Amino acid sequence: MKYSPGLARLVEALRLLPGVGPKSAQRMAFHLLERNREGGRALARALEEAVANVVHCRRCRMLTEGELCEICAAPRRDATALCIVESPADVVAVEQSGGYGGRYFVLMGHLSPLDGIGPEQLGFDRLEALLDEGEIREVILATNPTVEGEATAHYLGEALRARGLAVSRIARGLPVGGELASAPYTVAEHPLATLAIVAGLGFVIGALWKMGGSRRESVYDGLLARLSDLQRQAGRHWQ
């Protein structure tokens, strides 16, 4: 079946959305065209405007339209507390928990040598500039409890403690309200040894990062390769 050219372009474009395969894309295209053309127009407008206007907050890198996001601009937020997360979606998740009143810093990723993501890609310079302002006293490391998230948290934790800041990590373990018997493999058989190695590597990578120069590069590359191995290995054991 060949769709008409405009229909083919729409189905193809809808497949760019995460989690949308050819069947879903077709269903979405037909749904909008058969039943909700006004909705289709609204979606086109919203997309165009968002792509043109949404930028990263100058302070915390959250997605927003102004120079500062609503949280950074709010006068009532606690300016002494900073929660470091991997993605804008994590900011939404922490905000929805309702228990946090400070500000955020969004890394837009995690340390992941397999994907070529080191400290530079995560805006650590910008984070340091933020800390240099001197207002922040307490940092909560809310990166994901994955191999990469743990390594990122450990690296950041060492660097931040060295600055004399109070650093805490979000709690990891069984989901609150869950039962031990029904815990997934990842939680019940958490490979503590691997975790310790990851944390140690994160620390060494961090220290080397500060060292600079040619010596850094050689040792650093070796360690990143080791973390890569560990990521692969952990990928087998963890979900």
Place this chain on the structure above:
Amino acid sequence: MKYSPGLARLVEALRLLPGVGPKSAQRMAFHLLERNREGGRALARALEEAVANVVHCRRCRMLTEGELCEICAAPRRDATALCIVESPADVVAVEQSGGYGGRYFVLMGHLSPLDGIGPEQLGFDRLEALLDEGEIREVILATNPTVEGEATAHYLGEALRARGLAVSRIARGLPVGGELASAPYTVAEHPLATLAIVAGLGFVIGALWKMGGSRRESVYDGLLARLSDLQRQAGRHWQ
């Protein structure tokens, strides 16, 4: 968590897509803005163009951009065969089977008194005009094997046979390649009695539809109400 206004509009607009809830909409919005802005722009353009340009084929009601869809315009398709389906997605499904070389007629729905959809809403007038052209000799009824699809097929079958056309219905039963033991409840315990009643009602509704006038309206309404009951009842027994 309050998104910035443009982000909120985008998340809201993405929820108009079928099967997309608040979490998926957020994930889609963040994905496009963080990783694929060019894709976001392409989707906006494709949507705008499709909503503006895609219309129904004058002949078969398939979604297309020209006056005639590619199938109706193709000179090599068999003009004597017509396959009647419920939706544009069904045209795609039959085409993908690769075994059919005739043309289509898309009802854009099925008889469904619960939703106020009678013969008028399904373009039966247009279908009759198509048959009046005299080229079509054979009709395949490919409406879905649901209560409403069966009633629609039965109604159409009676009307088309009365015109002297060869009418066939797509085969219903166990999926080819499946096993009886793993058949779903709907197939294994198909309520034949209900099906017969539905078919009978479809026939009577069809006959009354041809009758016209005030007499039609009173009897017709009663029968549609009966089919409504049956739909509700079948909804309990069938998945």
